[in-house]
Amino acid sequence: MRVSLTVNGVDRVVDGVEEHESLLHLLREHLDLFGTKNACEQGECGSCSVYLDGVLVCSCLVAAGQAEGGTVTTVEGLSDDGILDPVQQAFIEAGAVQCGFCTPGFVLAAHDLLRHVPDPDDAQIREALSGNLCRCTGYQKIIDAVHRAAGR
Amino acid sequence: MDTITTVGTRGRVGEATPRIDGEPKVTGAFAYASDLHREGMLFGATLRSQVAYARIHSVDTSGAAATPGVVAVMLGSDVPGKNRFGLNFFDQPVLAEDVVRYSGEPIAILAASTPGIARQAIGRIAVELEELPGVYDMEKALAPDAPRLHEFGNVLRHVHIVHGEPDTAEADVWVDGYYETAMQDQAALGPEAGLAVPAEDGGVDLYVATQWLHVDREQIAPCLGLPEDKVRLHLAGVGGAFGSREDIHMQIHACMLALRTGRPVKFSYGREESFHGHVHRHPSRIWMRHGANRDGRLVTLDVRLMFDGGAYASSSPAVVGNAASMAAGPYEIPNVRIEGTVVYTNNPPCGAMRGFGAPQVCFAHEAQMDKLARALSLDPVELRLRNAVSTGSVLPTGQVVTGAAPVRELIERCVAIPLPEPEPDRGRDLMHYPGGAGNVTHGEGIRRGVGLAVGYKNVAFSEGFDDSATARVTLARTPDGPEAEIHTAAVEMGQGLYTFLTQVVRTELEIDRVELHAIDTLIGGAGSTSASRQSTMAGGAVQMACAAVREALYGRARARTASVPPGAELALGDGWVTCDGAPLVELGDLLDEPVSCEAVYHHRPTGNLDENGQGDIHVSFAFAAERAVVEVDEDLGLVRVLQVAAAIDVGRVLNPLGLTGQIEGATAQGLGLGLMEEVQLRDGVISNPSFTDYLIPTILDMPPVVSVAVEDPEPGAPYGLKGIGESPTIVATAAVVAALRDATGRELNRAPVTPDELVGLRGPATTSGPPPIPEVPGQKSVPFYFGMSSGQQKIM
Structure with a gap:
């Protein structure tokens, strides 16, 4: 089938999408946007988080066809020609990145939190990021990064 | 096709240095x-x-x-x-x-x-x-009538360690314990x-x-x-x-x-x-009997331990060697017997996971120390202080601890970390109760507990392995100034190795710009990124290669300038070769041709276990102490961990950001094994192979980790460093479960602890006693005696 959508501000028309494919597969396998990660395919880890029409979703749980006509922003769409989003910059500075596989998902989840709660406390950060798994950091530096980004 | 790294331009050894791969990882450009x-x-x-x-x-x-x-x-x-x-x-x-x-x-x-x-x-x-x-139970694998899974039987390795006179040693107080740990996934x-x-x-x-x-x-x-x-x-x-x-x-x-x-x-x-x-962490069953004198001195220890190796050997022989040799914990005990077996079963193969045999035995020996403290009416902190090893101590293998061993300081620094502020039982935000947003308690039935654990890990490969590391450093002139390139086969997997290697080059060559060559087999091996070894080994190789580059630069400087008096001291600084402190020649002027030097770093040689399990088998040790504070909802068995306090033996802080990140992340994995992580098997079939059913700690499960780095330089190691990737994991499981015991008064002899155990619906793990000691040809793995081996030694 054909899926038409806007990804990171660019209109895309994707042919040959199979019915069983997810938005995650569409991004990775058809559009070569590999920043969105596949780590569990059950919506448990948040590594595949993207914005779909302004709402943070696990792209592994969205059928590709559901994105028809939609607007998607992936981690690649957060930085602008080498200028990092404050959340991305804060993740580097705070040491919130280790292996980095979960990082795109965390960056988007933190970005979404700060859109709604500009200066969150620890409890709000923990709740907002509880749908994302990280196996490297123990999360403390991720919390630090969100605080750091909140000031910008 | 190469993974993307950026040229790093700042940070020497000891300074907070941003990751060399940070930017591509936050933008999604990094190619996994x-x-x-x-x-x-x-x-x-x-x-x-x-x-x-x-x-x-x-x-x-x-x-x-x-x-x-x-x-x-x-x-x-x-x-x-x-x-x-x-x-x-x-x-x-x-x-x-x-x-x-x-x-x-x-x-x-x-x-x-x-x-x-x-x-x-x-x-x-x-x-x-x-x-x-099939054979799905590690003890049943030893039975004479068990199906034989390999031609040489089901025993993969049995390690026998006797030190002192364990059979005749007398003690005032004895404590017995039986412990189990589950199969854990690295996830x-x-x-x-x-x-x-x-x-x-x-x-x-x-x-x-x-x-x-x-x-x-x-x-x-x-x-x-x-x-x-x-x-x-x-x-x-x-x-x-x-x-x-x-x-x-x-x-x-x-x-x-x-x-x-x-x-x-x-x-x-x-x-x-x-x-x-992939392989998993070995499930274990451990029987321990400690004897001590009234004054709280450990006298004797008897250990029987079994690990389930699963269907194939992987690194199980080395894992059980580690577990057995470190089963006494970081304590001086004059009389010790340790019998450790790893068997083949029809369960999934087990092998390396962070800690490599040490977390299982730490879970057991630390529970024993708490039991013993109770039996002696002694403060558990004091009991540990009285028996802690230090430099010069003799381990059960007869090996003398020659390196830094600040165990007493770790314990004292750990327990000196302030406890979390008391919170009122009632009226808290729901997220501050066990069960959190589940809205299951408003303060009723909450019990607080505190637990301490001390443990240690061998650094680098043991038992005779010469796991060397190779590195090449090339210094060249670029329009942006002199730039060094590091070529090594050492693997970065998130812990920050590559950033550290660039710090080494900046420190040794006094330049700013450092980048990494693609990591491949076109250069000699660096050994495994595991066993807390790679900062020491690859770091040591890069340091040596830099020293050779430095000497080559000095040679070029001498050849180029007639003004170097004999005996003058050349050095590097700010992009110059200096002579007795004065600028002599700019590096760029010496780099018409790049300077490229390769070096191989070896740790000191180690030996094998003799027939009594005696031998100088480990290179060096990294120690750790952690204290956990928990609250348990005694009606529902739900747990909230309030804080983990950590004191870690680091040798030397290399990169403060990376250090605390490793401590926090390693602690999270240990906490996971204490509270939730178990690969569940039914007739050898994994029944929870997903992140829906295999739980790892989320951001809601992890407490603040308050850590102190104890710097006691390791003699002979580059910059006095010790790898710390594993030691916090080893102690975290034991500390968290100790805190749960303190909160509930229950035995809790199995990790992970389940809610059913916390409320008493399920009793402790039981045993009918330790299994018989298998007959084996010697201390090495059984397949070795049948002529099997891999070529690991050949490539090192």
């Missing part, structure tokens, strides 16, 4: 193994056994082969070379031929034009199996993946996420029937490892299909296949 792609590539898939132990009667691949889009289907009989691989012994088939020994064992592989077709075609392979009576976020590209010379280039390129190649080449120089490995981005990438997973399969089809072949496991595709 699962992100690799090539024009015209095929997608691989694996047929795995659904049952644990069976004879294969037939495999019919015709349905799969006839599926449009399928290019090749291969079986065990298609393995071009030897159909066996393994880390310690070549005992594991690339593809099972006559027998499968565990659920998840690969039987067939295929390559197809899309991942969907590949998966679909796997379902069209028909396998006729005859199930066999690296990045699943196993890689891409094999056939080469014109008949060889293959493999891009893969691994922990040790050269040991992979050493196992891959014989299976492909190729000389090693035709199998070139390149590191792809590694999404965490924690031991799970020490073993072969998709490497040989991808190469086989690439060579067969003449096209690039990519494998990228999903989460469920990842659970089947």
